[in-house]
Structures are given as structure tokens and as C-alpha cells.
Amino acid sequence: xxxxxVDFAILLVATLVIYPWLSRERQxxxxxxxxxxxxxxxxxxxxxxxxxQVTLDWWIAQRIHGAAxxxxxxxAKGFLQLSLVMNxxxxxxxxxxxxxxxxxxxxxxxxxxxxxxxxxxxILPLGISFHxxxxxxxxxxxxxxxxxxxxxxxxxxxxxxxxxQLVAGxxxxxxxxxxQYQRKRVIRxxxxxxxxxxxxxxxxxxxxxxxxxxxxxxxxFSHPEKFDSSELVAGLLLFTVQIYGDxxxxxxxxRGTARLxxxxxxxxxxxxxxAINVSDFWRRWHISLSTWLRDYLYVPLGGNRNGTLLTYxxxxxxxxxxxxxHGASWNFVIWGALHGAYxxxxxxxxxxxxxxxxxxxxGALFTASGALLTFALVAFTWLFFRSATFELTxxxxxxxxxxxxxxxxxxxxxxxxxxxxxxxxxxxxxTKTETPFVRLPRVVRLxxxxxxxxxxxxxxxxxxxxxxxxx
Amino acid sequence: MLRNLAVxxxxxxxxxxxxxxxxxxxxxxATLPLPRIHYSYDVTNSSxxxxxxxxxxxxxxxxxxxxxxxxxxxxxxxxxxAVAKDGGPRLLSFNGGMSSMFPSGARIYMEHYWRPRVxxxxxxxxxxxxxxxxxxxxxxxxRRSGVxxxxxxxxxxxxxxxxxxLDHVHLLHYRGTVMKVLQQxxxxxxxxxxxxxxxxxxxxxxxxxxxxxxxxxKNKSKRLWVWKRPTTPKNFEAGFRExxxxxxxxxxxxxxxxxxxxxxxxxxYNAKKNGKPAWSLYYAxxxxxxxxxxxxxxxxxxxxxxxxxxxxYYSDYHHLAAAGADHMTGLLATEFKKLIAPK
Numbered sequence: 158x159x160x161x162x163v164d165f166a167i168l169l170v171a172t173l174v175i176y177p178w179l180s181r182e183r184q185x186x187x188x189x190x191x192x193x194x195x196x197x198x199x200x201x202x203x204x205x206x207x208x209x210q211v212t213l214d215w216w217i218a219q220r221i222h223g224a225a226x227x228x229x230x231x232x233a234k235g236f237l238q239l240s241l242v243m244n245x246x247x248x249x250x251x252x253x254x255x256x257x258x259x260x261x262x263x264x265x266x267x268x269x270x271x272x273x274x275x276x277x278x279x280i281l282p283l284g285i286s287f288h289x290x291x292x293x294x295x296x297x298x299x300x301x302x303x304x305x306x307x308x309x310x311x312x313x314x315x316x317x318x319x320x321x322q323l324v325a326g327x328x329x330x331x332x333x334x335x336x337q338y339q340r341k342r343v344i345r346x347x348x349x350x351x352x353x354x355x356x357x358x359x360x361x362x363x364x365x366x367x368x369x370x371x372x373x374x375x376x377x378f379s380h381p382e383k384f385d386s387s388e389l390v391a392g393l394l395l396f397t398v399q400i401y402g403d404x405x406x407x408x409x410x411x412r413g414t415a416r417l418x419x420x421x422x423x424x425x426x427x428x429x430x431x432a433i434n435v436s437d438f439w440r441r442w443h444i445s446l447s448t449w450l451r452d453y454l455y456v457p458l459g460g461n462r463n464g465t466l467l468t469y470x471x472x473x474x475x476x477x478x479x480x481x482x483h484g485a486s487w488n489f490v491i492w493g494a495l496h497g498a499y500x501x502x503x504x505x506x507x508x509x510x511x512x513x514x515x516x517x518x519x520g521a522l523f524t525a526s527g528a529l530l531t532f533a534l535v536a537f538t539w540l541f542f543r544s545a546t547f548e549l550t551x552x553x554x555x556x557x558x559x560x561x562x563x564x565x566x567x568x569x570x571x572x573x574x575x576x577x578x579x580x581x582x583x584x585x586x587x588t589k590t591e592t593p594f595v596r597l598p599r600v601v602r603l604x605x606x607x608x609x610x611x612x613x614x615x616x617x618x619x620x621x622x623x624x625x626x627x628x
Numbered sequence: 629m630l631r632n633l634a635v636x637x638x639x640x641x642x643x644x645x646x647x648x649x650x651x652x653x654x655x656x657x658a659t660l661p662l663p664r665i666h667y668s669y670d671v672t673n674s675s676x677x678x679x680x681x682x683x684x685x686x687x688x689x690x691x692x693x694x695x696x697x698x699x700x701x702x703x704x705x706x707x708x709x710a711v712a713k714d715g716g717p718r719l720l721s722f723n724g725g726m727s728s729m730f731p732s733g734a735r736i737y738m739e740h741y742w743r744p745r746v747x748x749x750x751x752x753x754x755x756x757x758x759x760x761x762x763x764x765x766x767x768x769x770x771r772r773s774g775v776x777x778x779x780x781x782x783x784x785x786x787x788x789x790x791x792x793x794l795d796h797v798h799l800l801h802y803r804g805t806v807m808k809v810l811q812q813x814x815x816x817x818x819x820x821x822x823x824x825x826x827x828x829x830x831x832x833x834x835x836x837x838x839x840x841x842x843x844x845x846k847n848k849s850k851r852l853w854v855w856k857r858p859t860t861p862k863n864f865e866a867g868f869r870e871x872x873x874x875x876x877x878x879x880x881x882x883x884x885x886x887x888x889x890x891x892x893x894x895x896x897y898n899a900k901k902n903g904k905p906a907w908s909l910y911y912a913x914x915x916x917x918x919x920x921x922x923x924x925x926x927x928x929x930x931x932x933x934x935x936x937x938x939x940x941y942y943s944d945y946h947h948l949a950a951a952g953a954d955h956m957t958g959l960l961a962t963e964f965k966k967l968i969a970p971k
Contacts, residue, residue, distance in 0.1 A: 163790070346632065369807045373814075570810035599639060607643030614799040617807045 158198040160410050161364060168194060168320075173417055181341040185315040188418065195320035196283070203282040207318065210247065214240060214292045215313045218299045218306035225302060233300055240296035248289045251282055256485030284324030286482055288317055290449055295331040297453060304332050312338045321414035325407050327425040327445035334420070342419025347595075354592040354606075355413030358581055361609045362406030365616040366577050370399035372617055373570050378543055381553040385561020389553060391568050396543045397536040398574050401430065404443070409591075424591065428582050430535075433527040434510070435499040438535055446482070450475050468504065473497040483542070488550060492541040499534055577612075644799075651798045661808040662823040663801035665794055667774035669827035670699075670726045671741070672801075677833055678722055678745065688746045690721035691883075692833075693734055693874075694754035697890050699725030700947040701754065703957045704832035710961030717968070722746070723833035730759045731870035733767045738877045740780040740791075751878045752926070752964070753871070754888040756946060757910040760867030761859065775803075836950045837943030841893070844944045851944035856899045859906035861913055868917050875923060886967065887918055888960065889927040891936035893945040907933050924967055928959035 158165050172191040176184055197204040217240045224232035265272045295313075298304040307313045316334050317323075377384050377392030384392065408425040415422045423445050432438035439447045455475040461468040473494070480493020503510075510527075514520040544550040584593040594602055650656055657676065664672050682688060692702050704721040712718045729737060734753065770777040779791035794800050812819050829835040844852060871887070878885040889911070897903035911931060918925045929935040941952030948956055 163786070349633065365806065369810065372807055373810065564816075566814055566816055569813045573810060599636065603636065603639040604643050606640055607647055610640075610644055611647040611799060612806065614797075615802050615805045617804045 158195050160407065161360070164198065165195075169414065169417075176418060177342075177344050181339075182309075182311070184342060184418075185309075185311050185338055188320075189311055189315040189318060192315065192318035192320040192323060196318065196323060199283050200280070203280075206247075206282060207288065208314075210243070210288075210292065211314050211317050212310065213243060214296060214317075215306070215310050217243075218296055218313075219308075221296065221299045222306050225300070237296055237300040241293065244289045244293050244296075248285060251280075251285055253481075253485045287326045287328055288323060290328045290446075291317055291331075294328075294449060294453060298330070298332055304335075306331075307335050307339070319415070319420075321411040321418075322422055325404070325411070326443075327408060327411065327423045328449050329423060329445065333423065337420050344417070344419050348416045348419060350595055351592045352413040352416030354595055355409045355416060357413075357606060357609055358592075359406045359409030359411075359413060360613055362402040362409060362578070362581065364406075365609075365612045366574050367399045367402030367406055368617050370395045370402065370570075370574050374399065378545070378549065378553070381549060381556045384556060386557050386559050387561060387563040387567045389556045389559075391571050393540055393543075393553075394536060394568075394571050395574065397430075397532075397539050398571065398578060400539060400542070401426075402574075402578060412591075428586050430532055431528060431582070431586060432531050432535075433524050434531055435496065435503050435534065438531055439496075439500070446479070450479050450482075454478060469501045472500045472504070476500065487547055488541045488544055491550075492538050495534075495538045495541070648797065648799050651802060659820060660802060660805055661812070661819070661821045662827075663798075663803075663805070664823075665775045665801050665803075666741075667770050667772075667777055668727050669823040670696075673824070673827050673829050674724060674726060674833050675745075677829055677831055678724075681720070681722060681831060682746075685720050687720070688722045688748050689719040690750045690752060691742065691746055691748040692721065692723045692725060692752050692754065692888075693729075693738065693742070694725050694888075694890075695729045695734075695759060696725055696727045696835075697756060697759075697946050697948075698729075698754035698888075699723055699727075699829070699833065699835050700837040700943065700949075701725075701890060701953050701956050702752075702960065703830075703834045703953055705830070705834075706954065706957045707961050707964075710958055711965055716965055719749075721832065723829070725754070725833065728767065728769055730767065731755070731763045731867045731874070733770060735870045735874050735877070736767075736770065736777070736780065738874050743877060743881060747881065748883045750886055750964075750968075751874075751883045752886045752888050752960075753874060754890045755867075755871075755914070756890040756892055757855070757859075757907060758946075760864045760871075760910065760914070761857070762863055763867040763870055834953070836953070837947040839943055840949055841939050841942040841944060849944055851946070852895075853945070854895065854899050855897050855903050855906050856901070857906065858902050859909050861909065864910065864913050864917075868913075871917070871923075872921065875921060885923055886964075887914070887923055887925045889914065889925055889929065890946070891929050891941075891948075891956065892933075893939075893942050894934045894937050896945040897933060904933075926960060926963040926967065928956060928963060 158168065168191060172187060176187055179187060193204060196207065217236050220236045221233045221240075224230070224236060262272055295304070295306070295317075299306050307316075312335065313331075316329070316331065316338055319329075319334075322329060374392040374395035377389055378396070381389060405426040412422045412424070425443060425445050427441040427444065429438055429442035432441050455471055458471040458474060459467055460471060474497075476493045476497030477490060478493070480489040480491070480496070483489045483492070513523045515523075540553055541550055544553060585591055587593075588596075590596075594605055597605070651660075662669055662672050666672065666675075678688070690704075690707075692698050692704070702723050702725070704723050707721050708719055710716075724742065726737070738751075771781065776791050776794050779787040779794070808821065809819055812821060827835075839847075839849075875885040897907040911933075914925060917923075936952075936956070938952075941948055941955060943949040943952075
């Protein structure tokens with residue numbers, strides 16, 4: 158079920174109508190049922206798979222905790238390993254098996270071995286990367302003794318399957334969410350107001366900005382050989398706008414919807430294109446994934462504690478796996494490798510950067526240059542993220558140096574859509590709040606909301622799913 | 629909390645209603661790219677012309693129904709004047725001919741589009757042999773190109789509600805406008821596009837066919853095909869079923885259903901083997917069906933397929949040029965006056 162659909166609106170309204178009047182246990186039960194409808198609407202077989210996975214994880218977490226309480230660390234570790242094998246195994250099978258087989262086939266072919274490629278079309282369960290990371294963090298946190306697992310299966314299942322964030326995050330931590338499930342949610346006026354604003358902003362970002370940009374830049378990525386360099390640059394920048402609008406829009410809708418149910422989800426984006434360096438970018442982009450990778454991969458690998466070279470190694474491993482998390486393709490590997498390289502270079506240059514002026518005109522100039530350079534570097538990496546194949550990426554790169562007339566009008570859609578995005582981001586950034594419009598007087602606030610609704614109506618009804626649904 | 633929410637909701641509804649009123653204005657219609665929720669911009673233009681006509685002159689009395697052949701053949705302004713001449717009734721007619729609107733499409737449009745919009749006394753449905761021949765139950769172009777038509781056709785309550793909302797909320801007619809404007813700006817084209825002129829009609833739904841037959845012959849236009857198919861009465865059965873359904877709809881609306889036999893250039897039926905027999909069979913079947921169902925047929929050719937043969941009358945073998953439309957309308961008005969004259 159897509160957020161941009163009548164079915165979702167019906168499900169949301171039906172659930173919200175009864176939700177506030179229920180006891181805590183029933184609130185969780187209703188949420189669980191709504192989440193099952195939401196997920197099962199797409200494919201009921203994978204709902205069963207998810208149900209088995211959630212039940213096993215809940216049971217394993219109980220065993221880990223029980224073993225740890227009894228002082229049996231080896232048993233606790235064994236159960237943790239079982240959880241890791243089960244979750245990562247499912248992820249590896251559904252997401253990477255096809256890619257792995259393809260690479261083996263290509264490798265064998267390269268050394269002259271004629272092999273038959275097995276035909277196995279595996280459908281990727283929706284949102285598997287997101288809920289797998291949630292269940293993994295739960296098991297690890299229980300093992301680390303940072304979390305007492307919930308004794309209620311319903312509470313745990315309702316948390317993992319919570320429909321606003323089930324398929325594309327934010328990747329929540331049990332330590333943040335389970336306590337919220339263990340008290341009755343009372344819906345306050347500001348929750349409703351801020352939730353509705355977040356949902357409106359999310360739809361505006363997704364439908365008015367991202368979907369429009371998607372249609373405009375699609376031809377460049379499908380047939381880069383047909384366009385000249387200015388059009389390809391405009392296309393890449395349009396995708397830069399699109400992916401931010403799409404994913405941040407999703408996160409806003411998820412967070413807004415959660416607010417209507419009395420939950421506070423983590424913020425997933427904090428104006429990433431205002432970042433002044435790549436490290437700063439990763440503190441602002443897909444925050445729930447970057448902090449997950451930091452806490453469960455980068456730090457356990459040693460982080461920055463074991464010298465410069467090992468720090469670079471850890472950064473590269475983290476970003477490469479972060480790239481692979483998005484999908485089984487060399488394009489994502491290159492995307493991750495580029496970000497890893499950027500982070501290493503930034504780390505190497507940090508002593509020099511730290512000596513740069515921070516105040517006055519020179520400081521402002523330096524900060525602006527940093528932001529511009531970071532934006533350019535990040536936009537360049539989106540090429541690898543967006544291209545369907547490596548051949549298309551090469552064709553796109555070749556097109557950058559193709560001769561052609563640079564027409565300013567090529568960039569008109571980009572400027573308009575970027576301006577629309579900044580209409581939200583600048584007030585948010587300046588007021589340091591996500592819903593700055595809530596505080597405006599009603600005579601300004603309501604026409605603004607109406608203008609956004611009008612923009613939604615006038616925008617393309619492309620039916621494009623959210624980009625991150627495929628992960 | 630509830631009071632605040634109610635006030636905010638009401639305020640928001642008022643603001644959105646203001647936006648809805650704005651997009652209904654003539655200025656917005658003339659400035660923004662032409663909206664399209666139907667299978668063709670024809671419908672947008674036709675709908676706009678009809679709304680304006682009924683707002684200023686009152687309800688339409690005569691609706692001409694059919695394909696682009698109808699649209700190019702009948703001039704409602706001239707028709708009304710001709711009917712009113714010499715003490716005839718003063719009628720208000722509208723040409724609802726739309727591209728590819730063969731009997732099945734015309735029936736679907738009668739049911740979902742015309743019925744809620746007009747209350748005519750007469751529905752004059754223009755037909756010709758290729759339109760009645762093997763009529764598709766649901767034309768593919770309606771499913772493929774339309775936004776609202778697939779909702780009409782699905783039959784589910786949800787889709788009916790969605791179609792109703794889509795039909796009545798004009799803001800939704802402009803879906804995709806932001807993108808169209810951006811594309812036109814990027815490509816250096818005039819904002820607003822060319823659909824208004826390409827698909828435009830006069831205030832009564834009539835559109836003059838632009839090219840002459842001589843030019844189309846010179847350009848070897850694909851429209852100049854010749855009828856070569858063997859034809860049996862069975863080939864017209866599906867088409868007649870659709871006419872029957874349209875007649876029932878007209879009866880329910882209180883409108884008299886009348887068929888109009890549209891002239892075509894005789895060269896269409898020039899093929900040695902199947903041309904003329906096909907036409908003769910069609911004509912006989914049409915008369916038979918009309919008599920059986922008590923539907924009058926207005927025929928300006930009086931059964932002679934070569935009667936309306938002048939090259940200057942045609943744009944191609946079935947679309948009349950301006951001179952042909954002028955002549956046809958005059959003859960049709962005369963036939964119509966005879967039909968409605970008190971016996």
C-alpha cells in the first residue's frame with residue numbers, strides 16, 4: 158500500500174477513529190492489525206514470512222536476556238549469533254543471492270568455464286532492509302545489556318511492523334520505541350497539528366517536488382546518449398532534488414502519521430544539502446541508517462581508535478556495506494566507495510580545514526565554498542545511485558564532456574523545484590524546528606496550507622512509488 | 629482542541645475553495661495549459677464551450693452526437709438559424725462530435741458524460757458504415773488515453789466516487805500542470821501549449837476541417853482509404869445494439885433519438901468487389917433497424933451514395949470541408965423541420 162493512495166487514507170482514518178479510545182494493549186493490537194493490512198495488501202505471503210521472523214526474533218531476545226540474567230554468556234552469544242544468521246541470512250537470500258549468482262557466472266565465464274545460470278527470480282520483500290536492521294539492533298542491544306526485551310509479543314510485533322515506518326524507515330531502535338509502546342498514548346492537540354503539518358509537507362515534497370523532478374529527469378537517465386552536457390547536468394541535479402524530496406517526504410509522512418498515533422519517531426533528515434562537508438552530510442542524511450552503521454558496524458570495527466590507516470579502512474568498509482545495503486549492484490558499491498573516499502579525504506584534510514577562518518566574511522566564504530563543494534560531490538555520487546546499469550552510468554559520464562549549447566532555460570525546472578524545496582528547508586533551518594509554519598498566525602498558516610494542497614493538485618500524478626521502497 | 633481543529637478545517641476549506649474558484653475562471657483557463665481528464669483535448673474544448681453556452685443561452689435543445697465526422701459536418705449556428713427561418717421553432721443546438729466517438733464510445737459518453745450535463749429535446753446521432761461495422765464493446769482509446777473513462781468503466785463504487793470527484797473538482801483537472809509548464813519553459817515553447825488551437829471548436833462545438841480533399845489526395849493521406857471488406861448483416865449487429873442502448877438512454881432523458889446518415893465521398897465505396905454492396909447493405913440494415921425501433925433517419929442523400937459527391941464538399945473521404953458542412957447543415961435543417969413539423 159502506497160502512502161500516496163486512497164487505500165492508505167482509508168486505512169489511516171479507520172485506524173485513527175478508534176485508536177484514541179482504546180486501552181494501551183488494544184492500541185498496540187489495533188496498530189498491529191493495521192500494519193498487517195498495510196503490509197499484506199502488497200503480498201500476503203511476505204506478511205507470513207515477516208510474522209515468522211518477528212516471532213523468532215522476539216523469542217531469541219527473551220532467550221538472550223534470560224541467559225544473560227543467569228550469567229550464561231556463551232548461551233546468550235549463541236542466541237545472538239542465531240539472530241544474526243537468521244536476519245542476515247534472509248537479507249542475503251532475498252537481496253543478494255541473484256547478484257552473487259550473477260557474479261559467479263560472470264567470473265566463471267571470464268576464465269572460460271561454461272556454466273548454466275540458474276533461473277531463480279526472487280521477489281524482494283518490501284522494506285526488508287529496514288525491518289531487518291531494526292530486529293538486528295534489538296537483539297544486539299539486548300545482548301549488550303542496554304535493553305530489556307518486551308515480554309509482550311504484541312508490543313514487540315507492533316513496534317517492528319509499525320506501518321508508517323515499516324517499509325522505508327526511519328530505522329528505529331527498540332530502546333527508543335518500546336517504552337512508547339509500554340504506555341497508553343494520549344493524542345494531544347499539538348500532536349495532531351504538527352502531525353498533519355508534517356504529513357502535508359511530506360506529500361508536498363514527494364508529489365509536488367520529487368515526482369515532478371522524476372518525470373523531468375527520467376529521459377536523461379534512460380537515454381543519456383540523446384542529451385548534451387547541459388541537459389545531463391540539469392538531469393543529475395534534478396535527481397538530486399528528487400531523491401531528497403522523495404525520501405525526506407516519506408520520512409515526514411511517516412513521522413507525521415506516527416505523531417497522530419502519539420509516537421515520536423527519530424528525525425531522518427536535517428537539511429543535508431546545507432552540509433558544509435561530507436561528514437556533516439552524513440550527520441544530516443538518512444540519519445537513522447548512518448547512526449545504525451556507526452553504532453553496529455563502524456564502532457565495533459574499531460572506529461577511529463586504532464590509528465589513521467585502520468580508521469580509513471573502517472570508514473571504507475562501513476560505507477561500502479552502506480552502499481550494498483541499498484541494493485545488490487556495482488553502482489551502489491561505487492556509490493558507497495565514493496562516499497567512503499570522500500570521508501577519508503575529509504578526515505585527512507581535517508587538520509588543515511580546522512585552521513580555516515570561521516568568523517567574518519572570510520569565514521562565511523569558506524563555509525559557503527565547503528557547502529557548495531559538498532553539494533557537488535554528493536550530487537555526482539547520485540549518478541551511480543540512479544543509473545539502472547553500469548553501462549548507462551558510463552554513457553552519462555561520457556555525455557558530460559559532449560559538445561552542446563548551454564541554454565539557461567534547461568535549468569528552469571531545476572531552479573523552480575529547488576526553490577519549492579527551499580521554501581520548506583530555509584524556514585525549518587532558521588527556526589530549528591520541523592514545523593515552523595505551525596507557529597504562524599492562522600491568517601498566514603491556512604492560506605499557506607491551501608497553497609500547498611493546490612500545488613499537490615496541480616502536480617503530476619505519476620504514481621511513482623517511493624524510491625526507498627525498493628530497498 | 630476540537631474548536632481549534634474545526635476553525636482550522638473550515639478556514640482551510642475556504643482557502644481551497646478560493647483556489648477552486650480561481651481555476652474555474654476564464655483567465656486561468658486561457659493562461660494555463662489546457663487541462664485533460666478525458667481521452668482527448670476535444671472533450672475539454674467541447675465541455676468548456678458547452679458550459680459557456682448553457683450559462684449564457686440556457687439549456688441545449690438539440691445535441692448532435694457522434695464522431696469527428698459529425699463535428700466537421702454540422703454547424704449548429706447555421707442549423708438553428710435555418711430551423712427558425714419562416715416561423716420555425718427557435719432551438720439551441722450543440723455539436724458534441726468528438727474524435728473516434730463510434731457507437732460504443734458514444735453510448736459510454738451518453739451514459740456518463742452527456743446525461744449529467746444536458747437535457748436536450750432531440751439527440752441527433754450521426755452514423756456511417758465504418759462506424760457501425762464491428763463496433764468494439766469498449767474502445768481501447770478510452771481505456772488507454774483517458775483518466776476518467778477507466779473509472780467509469782470499472783463499475784466499482786469506489787471508482788464511481790473517484791470519477792465524480794474528478795469530474796466536479798476542477799483543481800484535479802489541472803493535474804500535471806506544474807510539469808507541463810516546466811517542460812514548456814525548458815523547451816522554449818509558449819506556456820499554454822497548442823492544444824487550445826489544435827483541438828479548438830467554435831462556441832457550438834463545430835470545428836472546420838482544415839485541409840482540402842485535393843490537398844489530402846496530393847499528400848496521399850491515410851484517411852483516403854477505400855472500403856474493401858466483405859460485409860454481412862452480422863457485421864452491424866454490435867453497432868445496432870449500441871444504438872439501442874443509446875436510444876434507451878435518450879428515452880430515459882426524455883429526448884427523442886434521431887439517426888443522421890452522414891454522407892461520405894463515393895470514392896470510399898469504389899472498390900470493385902465489396903465497395904458498393906457494403907454500402908447498400910449498410911443502408912438497408914440501417915433503415916430496417918430504424919423502422920423496427922421507431923427511430924427516424926434523416927438522410928440528406930436520400931439513399932443515393934453519389935448524391936453528395938462534389939470534391940469541394942470534402943476534406944477527406946468522410947470529413948466534410950467548410951463548404952460541405954454548410955451545404956449539409958442547410959439540408960439537414962430542412963429534413964429536421966419536416967420531422968418536427970406537426971402532422
